[in-house]
Amino acid sequence: MHLSTTFISTLAFVALASAQTITGPFDCVPAGNYNLCANLWGRQAGVGGQNSTLVSTNGNNVAWNTVWNWANGPNSVKSYSNVESTVAKGIQLANIKSAPTTWTWEYASQSSGIRADVAYDIWTGVPQSGTAASSASSYEIMIWLSGLGGIQPVGSPVATNITVAGHRFDLWRGPNTNWQVLSFKTAEGDINDFNVDLNEFFQYIVQNEGVASTQFVQSIQAGTEPFTGSANLVTSNYSVSIN
Secondary structure (H helix, E strand, C coil): CCCCHHHHHHHHHHHHHHCEEECCCCCEEEECCEEEECCCCCHHHCEEEEEEEEEEEECCEEEEEEEEEEECCCCCCCCCEEEEECCCCCEEHHHCCCCEEEEEEEEEEECCCCEEEEEEEEEEECCCCCCCCCCCCCEEEEEEEEEECCCCCCCEEEEEEEEECCEEEEEEEEEECCEEEEEEEECCCCCCEEEEECHHHHHHHHHHCCCCCCCEEEEEEEEEEEEEEEEEEEEEEEEECCC
């Protein structure tokens, strides 16, 4: 099929017009069923900066990238640039039938020796709704698809080399403020093409970690936590839903 130069130029213009870059420390931009937020909450622990660009949305799918460059404070998280679902929330763990998610990502570039993770950050609590990392939070459930530079989750390991949703993880647990952190850290290296049912993680912590099935999912976020170095993290496709 032959496409005219005018038509191709129009497509290029539409793609460029849809791209939006956020640079402020707490900027957010609507992204279909999500909000893309910079969240440079730990920026004062180092020197540097970052920006995130919303590339496209298509139904429940979203694509974005985050470019960051941080120095100093090698053991401190500088930010959590992420997308947060505006629809996949408000359901008790006991009532979830499935929670399918897809996340395809890669480092388009990275400096040597970067310290960073690529991870889901899922929040549950007693009330049906609540802001992430707040007084309404009971549990923070992280799923690390990457952890470079020797960084470790909060707490200490409570289970190693377990298989959940077809992948191998080490499970870490520890306190943070008023909530407990449960982190599934990949035990098989970077997982760049993740296509699973998050309900398998929910069921695991209910059955093995004493999490009450009456807990409500309050927020599902996905993004990166850089410590030091520089990188361009590209997510070509991401989606999550709860049924």
